[in-house]
Amino acid sequence: MSHPMLANASHDETAEQLFVRDLQTWLYTEVEPHERKIAEELDPGLGHNDRAEAVYEALHKEPAFIGWSGMRRATQELLWDSVWTCVDRQAEGLDALASEAPELGSLTLAEDFAVPDYLEDAHVHLMPGGYGLDAEGVRQGALMDRGGAVYMLGRNGGFLNDGRGKAVAAHLACCYPDLAPERILELGCGVGSSVVPLAQAYPEAETYAVDVGASVLRYAHARAAHLGAAVHFVQDDAESTRFEDESFDVVFTAAVMHETSPEAIGRILTESHRLLRKGGVAVHLEVPVRYERLDLWSQVIAGIERDYNNEPAWKDATSADYEALMNAAGFEAVKVGFQDAVLGPDMSASKFGDESKGVFLSWFVTSGRK
Ligand SMILES: C[S@@+](CC[C@H](N)C(=O)[O-])C[C@H]1O[C@@H](n2cnc3c(N)ncnc32)[C@H](O)[C@@H]1O
The missing domain is CATH 3.40.50.150 (Vaccinia Virus protein VP39)
Known part of the structure; x- marks a missing residue:
């Protein structure tokens, strides 16, 4: 099930978003077990103070890990790219749809609002602009909504x-x-x-x-x-x-x-x-x-x-x-x-x-x- 405000993806945009989703799934299910094996070989063993951090550091010298983690990051960037194209194309239409919404509830924006540092310093999940951005109209929300559904790989209630x-x-x-x-x-x-x-x-x-x-x-x-x-x-x-x-x-x-x-x-x-x-x-x-x-x-x-x-x-x-x-x-x-x-x-x-x-x-x- 979906809802009217969700940015619609064209045939090509859908294909791109599904490609990103499938590529991420492949990285997590097919490639990740090999990385896990490498990590286990680097394990300093029980008794070490912070094994996970030690392994994490050592992995950064392993070409296979560098390639895999780089691809993981690249697919996340690709995800936002693909969703942004589709949101940007229909931004005006989404603003119009927002203005035609039934008169239910309310919206109160602050005149002078400081976004907490932890949300400004690092844009969570690499979403361009972050949660706090005052983009024109409803764009940033549309990006977050469609991006979130693709990111969850459809497992958290689909497009809702x-x-x-x-x-x-x-x-x-x-x-x-x-x-x-x-x-x-x-x-x-x-x-x-x-x-x-x-x-x-x-x-x-x-x-x-x-x-x-x-x-x-x-x-x-x-x-x-x-x-x-x-x-x-x-x-x-x-x-x-x-x-x-x-x-x-x-x-x-x-x-x-x-x-x-x-x-x-x-x-x-x-x-x-x-x-x-x-x-x-x-x-x-x-x-x-x-x-x-x-x-x-x-x-x-x-x-x-x-x-x-x-x-x-x-x-x-x-x-x-x-x-x-x-x-x-x-x-x-x-x-x-x-x-x-x-x-x-x-x-x-x-x-x-x-x-x-x-x-x-x-x-x-x-x-x-x-
Ligand atoms: C992963 S999203 C979850 C959104 C929503 N709760 C949901 O379940 O779909 C986390 C949200 O927490 C918000 N957030 C984090 N710190 C906040 C704060 N100090 N004040 C208001 N919102 C905050 C972010 O802006 C973001 O929208």
């Missing part, structure tokens, strides 16, 4: 890319069945892929969403309205928003922490606590891995993602002690575990437990009550 939002809704339904939120807030909403499923799950609630980029937010607002969801989008910093204390019943993030900084993670948790009414619930969803449980090769991959795909906080976010951080932020009855991805129409099939079933099958979740 709504798997994370559905997992948050499933977590609330299974772990907090008594909750009937009147006001919901997403911190770090991007193009709104995750907040729309929440607005749909709780149609009686007033739903808000915050992010840093004007163009991304313009797009998110039009996208949600075309999907029939009334969401109020606000340009603000998730670490310290303009909302009053105790103004929401649910505050959530989805895949935000690993794109921030170690300090920002704690501040966003504290902010989510400040914004909740007594009895309200915060849900923070992340990639379904814990760094310490990863094998050596997956830890090496974390280094590659950090340095060549601009994911600076990936290791910090996947090794953070969320129970301690949530407690320090003031939450009670903190839960930490994995929520099954919602794979069919029945959300109640998604359970919360201790084990991850793997990427795109589970999501790491921490939640707690105020």
Whole structure:
């Protein structure tokens, strides 16, 4: 399933995007095992302080690794190139479509807004311009949305890319069945892929969403309205928003922490606590891995993602002690575990437990009550 705001790809653009997707899949599934073998041969063994970093460094002298990691980076650049061509060609049409969106929700942009350094210094996933860019109209949002769907290789809800939002809704339904939120807030909403499923799950609630980029937010607002969801989008910093204390019943993030900084993670948790009414619930969803449980090769991959795909906080976010951080932020009855991805129409099939079933099958979740 798709939605009206998604930039359409022509025959040739589709072919190019599918080529990039297939080339990335080939690099990950067919070539990567050879790299893993080389890494295992370089392993200094147990007892070494930071084996993964030692192997990662040694790999940089291996021609096979240099070639493979270079191709990995080149395909990511190619991905954005191919999506940009298709977005740029129809930018005016997308702006017009945005202006024709049903009058649902709202958009509030800040007059003078400073994008956090960690988003400005390194454009995450190599997306040209980054999340904070105030590109004309809805361009940057259109780039992020179509690029995100291609990047996820279609495994996170296809072109709706709504798997994370559905997992948050499933977590609330299974772990907090008594909750009937009147006001919901997403911190770090991007193009709104995750907040729309929440607005749909709780149609009686007033739903808000915050992010840093004007163009991304313009797009998110039009996208949600075309999907029939009334969401109020606000340009603000998730670490310290303009909302009053105790103004929401649910505050959530989805895949935000690993794109921030170690300090920002704690501040966003504290902010989510400040914004909740007594009895309200915060849900923070992340990639379904814990760094310490990863094998050596997956830890090496974390280094590659950090340095060549601009994911600076990936290791910090996947090794953070969320129970301690949530407690320090003031939450009670903190839960930490994995929520099954919602794979069919029945959300109640998604359970919360201790084990991850793997990427795109589970999501790491921490939640707690105020
Ligand atoms: C990977 S995207 C996820 C978007 C959305 N939550 C989803 O699930 O589709 C991470 C988003 O977090 C936003 N973000 C990171 N730090 C932020 C901050 N301090 N304030 C607001 N947004 C932030 C980024 O701008 C980006 O849009």
